[in-house]
Amino acid sequence: MAVDQEVLDGLHEQLDSWRAELKGGASRVGWKIGLNVPEIQEKLGLREPVIGYLTSASRLESGGEYAGGDAVALRAEPEVAIEIGRDVPGDADAETAGEAIVGLGAALELVDVGRPPGDAQSIIAANIFHRAFVLAPSEPAFPAEGVEARLTLNGELRAEAPAPDDFTEVVMLTARLLEAAGEHLRAGDRIIGGSLTEQVEVGPGDDLVVDLGRLGRVEVTVT
Numbered sequence: 001m002a003v004d005q006e007v008l009d010g011l012h013e014q015l016d017s018w019r020a021e022l023k024g025g026a027s028r029v030g031w032k033i034g035l036n037v038p039e040i041q042e043k044l045g046l047r048e049p050v051i052g053y054l055t056s057a058s059r060l061e062s063g064g065e066y067a068g069g070d071a072v073a074l075r076a077e078p079e080v081a082i083e084i085g086r087d088v089p090g091d092a093d094a095e096t097a098g099e100a101i102v103g104l105g106a107a108l109e110l111v112d113v114g115r116p117p118g119d120a121q122s123i124i125a126a127n128i129f130h131r132a133f134v135l136a137p138s139e140p141a142f143p144a145e146g147v148e149a150r151l152t153l154n155g156e157l158r159a160e161a162p163a164p165d166d167f168t169e170v171v172m173l174t175a176r177l178l179e180a181a182g183e184h185l186r187a188g189d190r191i192i193g194g195s196l197t198e199q200v201e202v203g204p205g206d207d208l209v210v211d212l213g214r215l216g217r218v219e220v221t222v223t
Contacts, residue, residue: 003180007050010124011181017127018053026055029135030084030190031174032109034128035120044120049194051177052128060134062218068204071131072114074222076202077195078149078159078210081107082167083138084189090179097171100185103138104167106149106212107192108220111199135190136216144215149196152209159197163212167193 003011022028035041036049060066068074085102092100111129123129145165151158170193175185185191202208202222209219 001048001176003177004047006119006121007046007124007177008180010050010121011177013125014052014127015181015183018055021055021057026057028189029054029056029059030192031178031185032128032130032133032192033170033173033194035123036194044123046120049173050120050124050128051174052124052130054133054190054192058130058132060132060220062134062136062220064134065221065223066110066132068110068202068222071112073112074131074202075111075113075199076151076208077109077111077199078151078197078212079107079109079192079195080144080163080167080212080215081105081135081138082170082191082193083141084171084185084187084191086187088171088175088185090176090184092172092175094168094172097168097175100171101141101167103141104144104215105138106136106210106216106218108134108208108210108218109192109195110202110220113199133192134218134220136212136218138190139215147213147215150211151197151200152211153200153202154207158200161197163196163215164193170194
């Protein structure tokens with residue numbers, strides 16, 4: 001599928017920011033899937049989800065804190081992190097993409113959806129609302145069938161949903177969009193595959209836990 005020009009222009013702007021972070025000393029971590037809700041895609045005129053980037057500049061350790069005092073509308077998303085074990089070309093088929101997955105793990109992303117840009121290109125350029133993320137260690141890749149994602153806020157279960165058991169399309173999409181924008185999906189990259197539940201509103205003082213059973217558990221406190 002050809003990449004729409006609006007998406008491509010947004011990715012070029014986004015990747016300029018990514019390169020600036022790396023040049024400033026941040027380490028490459030990987031990528032994120034964003035705008036993966038069909039209703040939002042339709043509203044923005046998108047045909048498929050898009051991608052953002054992850055670097056050490058916004059990475060938190062599990063059990064750490066996120067200073068969210070300046071956030072307008074902070075939201076938490078439970079996700080699965082996919083570890084890539086080999087370079088993946090943009091034209092990879094499902095078999096190639098599947099063979100590249102060497103691990104899965106729990107992930108938590110914090111996004112601020114306040115003051116959203118008015119169009120898809122601007123949202124993509126601004127890294128799709130991203131603020132911070134936490135990754136659990138990868139477990140050896142296997143079908144995630146039967147894994148449930150549970151997000152707990154201050155000890156209260158706020159959202160839960162089953163995790164997908166196949167992530168090949170996530171890998172194929174990421175590789176294709178990166179190659180279209182002049183970059184590549186590399187061995188060692190991790191991809192957080194999009195929120196598994198509806199976003200959960202959070203704010204200062206909140207303790208968050210994402211538990212994906214055998215795929216691990218991560219937690220963070222918003223200060």
